[in-house]
Amino acid sequence: MTTEAVILGNGDYPSHPYPLNVLSQAPYVVCCDGAANEYIRRGFRPDAIIGDGDSLSPENRERFAGIFHRVNDQETNDQTKAIRFLQAQGKRQIIIVGATGKREDHTLGNISLLIDYMQEGLQVQMITDHGIFIPACNTQVFTSQPGQQVSIFNFGATGLQGEGLAYPLSDFSNWWQGTLNETTEYEFCIHATGKYLVFINF
């Protein structure tokens, strides 16, 4: 997909070259609140900073007042506030980096929100230091290298079947059941009815 914008989340700052490259080559970068501090410290300038401002340094709040968009909504987290902000600009193809690695409940929440963004017609993927999360619905084909590790998390899909994967799929009811599969080809296909989340390890 063509990336229209990258969101830098509130988790650990990326350390793997892949998310770091995505971030440095992004046409438009939105930082979630305090994530902007480290991004700016590294010499970058965000296009927008979104959040309630409680973790943004006073210095950056002043210096970047013109691009800081305070959103106080307690019903959504900073990641979703950034998505809404981009959605309002008509941006639909978005990559999220830096969204995992701190509090595990935040990590789980951030990952699972990809499913909701997909339901709203957005194309949002998450790139971590370890791999890429791709939300999917129904039968879909994914590109890969033979031997890449793949995990599939089921969000209510039925009839799950794989092609080009080492181990058979089933209608997984617990998260761990679809983990640690492996690709055997340069692409793999998941047949299903309904929603699921694919993680492809680098």
Place this chain on the structure above:
Amino acid sequence: MTTEAVILGNGDYPSHPYPLNVLSQAPYVVCCDGAANEYIRRGFRPDAIIGDGDSLSPENRERFAGIFHRVNDQETNDQTKAIRFLQAQGKRQIIIVGATGKREDHTLGNISLLIDYMQEGLQVQMITDHGIFIPACNTQVFTSQPGQQVSIFNFGATGLQGEGLAYPLSDFSNWWQGTLNETTEYEFCIHATGKYLVFINF
């Protein structure tokens, strides 16, 4: 609960004092494969090391050959191999530390396995650098400090209702929906029929 054994997982080595204390005061410690390297480097001696041995250093493999239990089963991960090993000794009250913070699919898998262990009659909790994961079934009471952040992940439970929590519960269908709640009392109660996972932030 009284802790009969602690499992040191393959994720990031704990850095918060709480899991570090649990580990240093454990009556019995099982290390998952390569996790033993860092544990031993810090001057501790595990009671057992479980895994396929591929991440244990050659030096430790030789030095601790007497307590290294090689399990080659490809169907389960090292965490579950350690659980099976303890279960065979009649140990039921187990704490897992060091199980999160590396590959996100491993983190998700390890966390969700708590639900399966509970179904087998074991009492297994996970302590991370950020909080504690407690698997639960039906109506249950949890101790807390007022103002602690709590997240609830639903594994098929229905009729979810909270007492002593700031925000109402419902039959959450996506992971993020039960996150970022907050305790208001010294204990809180979750009314439900079925399984769910509670995360209490320190």
